[in-house]
Amino acid sequence: MRKIVVIVVLGLVQMVWAQEDAWVYFNDKPNVQAFFDNPLGELSQRALDRRQAQGMALNDTDAPIESSYITQLATAPGVTIMAQSKWFNCVHVRGAYSDIQNVLTFPFVHHIHYADNSLNLKMATHVPSVKPFHKTMEVQTSFNYGNSANQIEMMNGQYLHQANDTGSGKIIAVLDAGFIGVNTISPFSRMFTQGHYLGGYNFVAGTTDVFSTHNHGTMTLSCMAGYVDGQLVGTAPDADYYLYITEDVNSENPVEESYWVQAAEQADRVGADIISTSLGYFAFDNPNYGHTYADMTGNEAFASKGANMAFSKGMIVVASAGNDGGSDEPHIGVPAEATHVLAVGAVDSVRNYAPFSSVGPSYDGRIKPDVMAKGYATTVSDTSGNIMTASGTSFSCPVMAGMIASFWQAVPQLSNQQVIDFVKQSADRYSNPDTLYGYGIPNFQQALTTALLTVSEQHETNSFLITPNPAEHDITVSWPEEISAATFTCYNTLGQLVYQETLTTQRTIAVDSWNTGVYLYKIESARSTQTGKIIKK
Template sequence: MKKNYFLVFIFIFQFSFSQIEDAWVYFNDKPSANSFLGNPLSMLTQRALDRRAAQNISLDITDVPVEQSYITQITAVPGITVMAKSKWLNALHIRGTQASIQSLTNLTFVSHVRYANHALNPTGRVVSAQNNSSSAKNWNVQVNYNYGTSANQIEMLNGHLLHQQNYTGQGKIIAILDSGFTGVDTAAPFQSLLTNNQILGGYNFPDANSNYFTRHNHGTMVLSCMGGNVNGQLVGTAPDANYYLFITEDVNSENPVEESYWVEAAELADYYGADVINSSLGYFEYDNPNYSYQYADMTGIKTFAARGANMAFQKGIVVVISAGNSGATSNPHIGTPADAIGVLTIGAVDSNEAYAYFSSIGPSYDNRVKPDVCAKGLNATISTTTGSIVTGSGTSFSSPIMAGMVASFWSAVPNLTAAQVVQFVKQSADQYNSPTPQKGYGIPDFQLALNNAMNMEIIEISNDFYIYPNPTTDLVFFHIEDASDKGTISVYNVMGQLISIKEFERSYNAFIDVEDFKTGVYYYTLDAKKSHKGKIIKK
């Protein structure tokens, strides 16, 4: 009898060991780091380098791609399929049997393996079998065909005041990470984007191709909140911004590989130099309950998606994430990456700025304010794939409404860092001094945020030294309180190469002409009675 029990145990063990699992394999190093760091344009576009330089963000080993020889060796292991990769986290998302995955730990360049199935990890936990999820996506988008106007969702944020000043997102790039963009290439509300070449490109990660006008309509509706434009019916919050469209979501299933696609898309957005990421996606429950999260996991630094989102923010991108639509459920809290420390998490309100019942609530498990701020998400004005202007509900729409306003605000004060942008937005909100779990800091006032940002620049100009105008198209003047008889101004590109040097005889003659410089960021050193260093932005 004991032998039979033992045989049953062996059978169960072998069966479980042959089950297909998802996991991440992490590497120890990046042997080719010096080569890539010595040639930044092999890792990032010039626009991305300029964005980093403008915010004094240095390149580091996280910018270096995953070692190709490691990818090749992992791919060659029998039973292993590589699903996605992340240079920021130096990892591959893989799928295979537990036995095949476990064998990877014998490779000298592998640091460790982390299973999506929490129970298989050394510090794993078993998720309750009651934590089930449907394989069908639920976007909580209740669309009706009553006529709506976009005025309320913009005026609520005082976004119309920025638009009246011609701050409409020009010069900024928004990357959208979503489930698909069907109809964007044909529907009338998006024709201005197409005509003006404002859709710069994108990628379809689940299908591994460049056809992003496909798969699903959710991203279409999301884009319409920012870039849609139908005179008298719908105007997005950033109609003059440029856009990249990335499909990271597979609507047919719920699997952690979507987190990996999300991070990979965020890295590609960084590569292209995007300023803002909007993602109306969230992860908590998966088809396999062993992969699902618990509220205790929402600490902002634990999940793969949250760590990727934090990294995007560290690279100088404002990451705007919908809080989620679980507010009326038994588990009303935010999912991930809405829990990430560096992201701007957006809840939903109605037309009267009251909390929308479905909007996921905070705080994060480690008791940080979440959501951060709110925008209209109940009966928001959107476009369908056929171009019909309708209303729909969900934080899926409050997030892009906010992301577009962030881009428009940033276009008014382009010298701000991503961290400063986020802080100004939060500080302008009507509940900043008394946040709540439902609305966070409340409803931002973007005109107030702009006023505060402008005042900050005036304070900086009152210092003993400043340069103006900056950004500029031609001349840059240097104001020096500690007057000097003579000095030099040296200008360097982002590679650190000296491209211009000029001597001046009196401090009031301290200026340089950058008219012939290419658009981008440059660094200067002024050597006189005192030395000064900083950056110049050539428009």
């Protein structure tokens, strides 16, 4: 009987694996020009402003997928569309190999890339021997009540909070497995009563119900947005939040990387500044789909490519390093290994490395993790609103993401790369990073002091002054007496000329007719050129 059961089980596994996962890439985007003509049909004004403020131009990746391609592909026999990505102009499909191959007959299909690398007409890679681990990160919990002072003060984050830099005006998108109880329990009541919850989506189920499925997102979110006076204060209690479910808790499959990228695209669309994700990918249920350490080169895996793309749109991606430091495969996985992701490892209350925290370097030798935060016995909320402690890089990640939101609020003129640079440079091992701690634990007081000094020095070198900024009705352009004339040019978020004039004296310019948003200006004189942004209220 036991032999029969084993044979039946093996047969079921083979049937499941007969269904392949693949990405189908399209040739083009016929609607690109229509997108450029009306970008607000695809991106929010806040998303456009974020790009403009950091000098990031719109490009083809911002345009949506051609809808007729998806409609036609949906008719392909035996093929199910699971997810889609406009950034990479592709869809994630599932079906038998032969059925998926048949979609190559569609004239708009460029190529297919299978999750099983042995099907991609190249030498099969080594299948990882490690067992699949649950990507929502195992946690160790206890009911040791207390407060969150240690996890904030360890990074001198209280210095920001005391200056009222608590994440206000910044948007954090949280990509996780589920947020049970967030809409009903008291640690998040402040988030709702003050209007900091902006919405969410369950990409696995295809619904707007995010307050279900799993407790993991509830706990991670509490590290940033939770507030119980005297017990728990999140690192960004006044930031705004979008909540996205991308983790299928019932299986380990590469489609979750596609859900992750789809959610990152939505985070971009709504204008989020930061993505906090306590998820990681390495091995899957089907071992043929698994990543290897050799894949950890910064831009190989689909989710890592998506994270890098999110960075190119002006966002900061903060990811858990992983909890496999003591396993046969201890290295940081996807997307924490990505080139432009801030990977966060875990330490305890006295700054010691937590043995479960995944280690670096990346396969191509980059420093990973990037930084560390408290991830051992971190103060969190459970789904009943109880304040407890839990351990895992799942919690060091949001602790760090919230502090970055508060820091960015304090110096909003910084680009995403500048924010990351200042945070790393403030860390206690910056001059001597290693494979356990990376650059170490940031000091946000030091980061802020350095950033403000840098900004001040930059301002002192400017010859021209534009006031007020932000402006509602008009702006005044002025400069030192030694400059006889200057050309003032202003562009909108599409790079279109809005205003240009050669000025010989101080000039007041009416901006009443300008649309609300961010504009780039350039002032050129015989002795200098100055660029910057004007915010029209």
